[in-house]
Structure formats: C-alpha cells, structure tokens
Amino acid sequence: MLTRLFKDFKNGLWRENPIIVLVIGMCPTLAVTNTVENGLAMGIATSFVLLSSEIVISLFKNYIPNNVRIPSFILIIATFVTFTDYFLKAFFPDIAASLSLFIPLIVVNCLILGRQEAFASKNPTHRAIADALGMGIGFTWVLVVLSAMREFFGMGSIFGIEILGSWYQPMVIMILPAGAFISLGILVGIMNAIKRRGN
Amino acid sequence: MDTKISKLVLTLTVIGIISAVALSFVYQWTNPHIQQHQAEARQRAIRAVIPEAEEFEEVEKKGNTFYEGFDSGGNRVGVAMIASGPGYQNVIEIMIGVNINEEKIYGIKILSHEETPGLGARITGEEYKSNFVDKPFGDYTVVKRDTQTDLEVEAIAGATISSRSVTKIVENAVKQIQDAYGGGA
Numbered sequence: 001m002l003t004r005l006f007k008d009f010k011n012g013l014w015r016e017n018p019i020i021v022l023v024i025g026m027c028p029t030l031a032v033t034n035t036v037e038n039g040l041a042m043g044i045a046t047s048f049v050l051l052s053s054e055i056v057i058s059l060f061k062n063y064i065p066n067n068v069r070i071p072s073f074i075l076i077i078a079t080f081v082t083f084t085d086y087f088l089k090a091f092f093p094d095i096a097a098s099l100s101l102f103i104p105l106i107v108v109n110c111l112i113l114g115r116q117e118a119f120a121s122k123n124p125t126h127r128a129i130a131d132a133l134g135m136g137i138g139f140t141w142v143l144v145v146l147s148a149m150r151e152f153f154g155m156g157s158i159f160g161i162e163i164l165g166s167w168y169q170p171m172v173i174m175i176l177p178a179g180a181f182i183s184l185g186i187l188v189g190i191m192n193a194i195k196r197r198g199n
Numbered sequence: 200m201d202t203k204i205s206k207l208v209l210t211l212t213v214i215g216i217i218s219a220v221a222l223s224f225v226y227q228w229t230n231p232h233i234q235q236h237q238a239e240a241r242q243r244a245i246r247a248v249i250p251e252a253e254e255f256e257e258v259e260k261k262g263n264t265f266y267e268g269f270d271s272g273g274n275r276v277g278v279a280m281i282a283s284g285p286g287y288q289n290v291i292e293i294m295i296g297v298n299i300n301e302e303k304i305y306g307i308k309i310l311s312h313e314e315t316p317g318l319g320a321r322i323t324g325e326e327y328k329s330n331f332v333d334k335p336f337g338d339y340t341v342v343k344r345d346t347q348t349d350l351e352v353e354a355i356a357g358a359t360i361s362s363r364s365v366t367k368i369v370e371n372a373v374k375q376i377q378d379a380y381g382g383g384a
Contacts, residue, residue, distance in 0.1 A: 034316060068207045072214055079218040083225050090232035093240075097311075154317070172317040 005130045012134030018111045019142040019184075020191045025111035029143060030180040032102050036159045039147030040140065041095045045088065045103060047136025049080045050112050051129065054120040058128035061121045073116045074107065081106045111139060142187070149183045150174045241281075241294075244308045248296025249277035260379040268296070277305055278380060282372035286364045289313035291322070293365065295372045297336075299380050304334040307369060319361030327355050327362065336373050339366050 018024050028046065033039045053076050057064075064072045085103045088096040096103065106112065115135055120128040148158055154174030156164035173179050245255055245266045252268025259265075266279040279296040291312040296305040309323045321327055330352045341363045342351045354362035 063210070065203075065207055065210055067203075068211055071211060075211070075214045075218055079222060082222055086222075086225050086229040086233070089236070090229035093233075093236040100313075170317065175316045 005127060008127050008130035009134040012131065012136070012138035013141075014138070017138045017142060017191075018135055019139060019146075020188050022111075022114075023188075024114055025109045025139060027105060028102055028109060029146065029184065030177065032099055033143055033147035033150055033180060033183075034154065034175040035098075035151045036144060036147045037095070038098055039143040041088075041092075041099060042102065043136075043140025043143040045084050045099075046106055046109060046112070047132070047140055049077060049084060049106050050115060050136050050139075051132040052080045053077045053112060054115060054128040054132040055125060057116050057120040058123060058125040064121075069121060070113075070117075073113060073121075077112055077116070078107050111135065146180075146183050146187060149187070150179050154179060240310070244294040244310060245279045245296070247308045248279050248294050248306050250305060251276045261375075263375055263379060265376070265379060275299075278376055280372055280376060281310065282368050282375070284364060284368040284371065286312055287314050287319050287358070287360045291361075291364055291368060293368055293372070295331075295369060295376075297373065297376055299376070302336045304331050304336070304369070304373065306332045307365070309365075314361045315358070318355070319358040321355045321358060322361050322365050327353075327365075331369055336377065339370060341366050 012018060014021075016022055019026075019029050025046070028042050032042045053073070056076050057073060081104060084106070085096075088099070088103060115131060119131045123131070152158055152163065153171045154176075155170050156162060156168040171179075174183065242255070245268065246252070249255075249266075249268035251270055253271045254269045254273075256267045256269070257264060258267050263280060267275055268277045268279065270276045277296050277298050279294055281292060281294055283290050283292040285291070289312070291314070292310040294308045294310055296307075297303065298305055307328055309328075312320070312322065314320045314322060330346070335349050337350050339350050339352050341354050341359065343354050343356075343359065346353050352362065352366050
C-alpha cells in the first residue's frame with residue numbers, strides 16, 4: 001500500500017507533471033513566472049488549494065450527485081482560493097500585491113479542477129493527499145525553474161539578489177509575456193530530450 | 200425526477216452555505232490586518248509626498264477625498280490626494296502632494312500600476328518621479344530629451360505612453376486640488 005501511495009505522489013513530479021507533460025494550468029505558468037519569488041508563491045498557493053480541495057472532495061465524494069459534481073467542485077475550490085486570497089493580503093501584503101488578480105484566478109486553474117475530476121472524486125482520501133502533494137510539488141518546481149530562467153536572463157538576478165553585475169544588459173523580453181513562451185518551450189524541449197534518452 | 204432535482208439543489212445549497220459561513224469567519228479574522236496594511240501604505244504614501252507634514256487629516260471636498268498635511272505649528276503645509284487614470288495596460292493610481300500656497304507639486308508616489316516590467320514600470324523609479332518634484336502647476340509637455348523648462352517632463356525611453364499617462368493623471372489631480380481649494384487660496 002505504501003508503494004502505491006509513493007507511486008501516486010511521484011506521478012506528478014515527473015511522469016505526469018502538470019506543466020511540462022500534461023501542459024495544463026498555463027495561465028499562471030505564463031503570467032506570474034517573471035520572478036522567482038512570484039513563481040514560488042504561486043506554486044505554494046496553488047498547491048495549498050489543490051491539497052485542501054482534494055481532501056474535502058475525496059471525503060465527501062459519495063454525497064455529491066454526479067450531475068452537479070463540477071459546480072460543487074468549483075464551489076469548494078473557490079472557497080479555498082478566497083481563503084488563500086484573504087490570507088495572503090492579510091499576512092503577506094507584498095506578495096499579494098505582486099500576484100494581484102492571479103490569486104483569485106487559481107479558481108479556474110484547470111490543474112485543480114482536473115485533479116478533482118480525474119483523481120480525488122474516484123479515490124480514497126489518503127491517495128488523494130499523495131496525489132495532491134505530488135502534483136503540487138510538481139507544479140511548484142517547474143514554476144520555480146521557469147521563473148529562475150526568466151529572472152536570471154531578464155533582470156540578471158535570482159530571488160531579487162543581483163547575480164550578474166552591471167555589465168550585463170538584461171534581456172527584457174524574458175520578463176515580458178513572450179519570454180514565458182520561449183522559456184517554457186525550451187524547458188519542455190529539454191524534458192522531452194531527457195525522457196527520450198531514458199527510453 | 201423531482202426528488203432528484205431537489206437533491207441536486209440541496210447539495211449545492213448546503214455546500215454554498217458551508218462555504219459562506221467558513222469564509223465569513225476567515226474574513227473577520229483577516230480583514231483587520233488587510234485594513235491596517237492599506238492604512239499604513241496610505242500613511243507612508245502621504246508622508247512621502249508631503250515631506251514637511253507632521254499631522255494628517257482626511258477631508259472630503261467636492262466629492263473627492265483629500266489629505267491635508269500640517270506641520271508641528273499646526274499650519275497647513277500641503278494637500279495630498281489619490282488620483283488615477285488609464286496607463287498602458289491598466290489603471291495607474293498615484294498619490295500626489297502639492298503646496299497650495301506656492302502652487303507647486305511636492306512630489307508623487309505610484310500606488311499601483313501594471314505597466315510593462317523594465318519599461319513602463321520605471322514610472323516608480325526616482326529618475327522619472329523627480330520630474331514632478333517641486334514642479335509648478337500648469338500644462339506639462341512630455342519630451343524625449345532633457346527638459347529645458349519647468350513645464351516639461353522627460354519621458355522614459357521606450358515608455359512614452361506610460362510617461363504621458365502619469366503626466367496626464369498629475370495634471371488632472373492638480374486641477375481637482377485647485378478646484379477644491381480655490382486656486383491659490
């Protein structure tokens with residue numbers, strides 16, 4: 001049983017990674033990865049919403065009629081997203097200000113609804129927790145790598161700490177939306193190359 | 200079929216009620232903190248745009264909220280207000296502080312904006328904001344070279360639209376303040 005739980009957990013990290021393999025949840029992936037701080041905060045916020053809603057939905061799945069499962073899931077997800085929004089605004093106002101409307105937009109992140117539909121509504125709670133942790137960490141690490149690439153080339157810094165000196169001419173395109181597509185493309189390409197070699 | 204529909208309605212209603220109750224507790228818990236952060240940010244902004252003021256007072260005039268700043272002797276040294284207008288991507292909100300007696304702007308502070316990072320976002324930088332420090336009231340021209348008169352504003356390279364937007368907001372705010380405080384009085 002432990003090996004199965006571990007398999008559920010590992011699934012999201014690599015084999016079915018939400019961003020680079022399933023390519024879902026693209027809106028926050030492209031929009032907020034211009035600095036590592038933003039990327040990490042978005043990853044953690046999304047993981048929290050994913051974990052809490054997978055727990056609640058897997059607990060109450062037998063009481064939710066099939067016809068209204070999607071609106072029910074959205075209601076539950078929206079509750080946790082609103083909670084996260086208030087919480088960040090109250091205790092991390094700087095992060096809340098820089099992520100602004102992308103926090104409420106977690107509601108429509110298809111990663112979260114997708115996992116409820118594909119996993120939490122069909123599996124027991126302990127497996128849903130493993131799945132949510134794996135998917136959440138899988139989502140977060142890709143956001144962090146992506147935002148590190150963009151912040152490094154676009155501003156010459158990581159986590160707001162200057163790495164490259166003043167001689168470096170920042171590639172502004174990397175922190176603009178176009179830079180998100182370019183870095184994501186490169187990242188997916190690298191992952192596919194690694195996978196192919198593995199086979 | 201009827202019983203089924205009632206069950207669907209009941210399910211969604213129950214979830215909705217539970218969510219609403221839970222969130223109202225969260226709101227009560229977090230809202231004082233949120234209010235406090237906003238008030239602090241506003242205080243800091245007013246302090247930044249009326250440097251000589253020690254005490255502040257909120258005043259409603261002609262449908263706008265103004266913040267009057269008083270020095271330690273109780274004299275009104277300046278008036279600040281929050282002004283906003285369209286930027287390049289979204290609304291830009293600024294705090295502006297003026298000296299009414301001398302008809303000049305003390306300075307501005309950008310409260311919120313969504314301008315392009317690295318380009319338009321430089322409206323928050325000292326270099327651009329210094330355009331409005333100790334500036335006389337009037338109609339400003341945005342120029343793409345060094346400023347030659349007091350009524351010129353030097354644009355940020357590559358972000359002329361953002362530079363113009365802020366200038367426009369400043370002009371309108373000055374007019375509103377003059378309107379409310381009756382010219383030089």
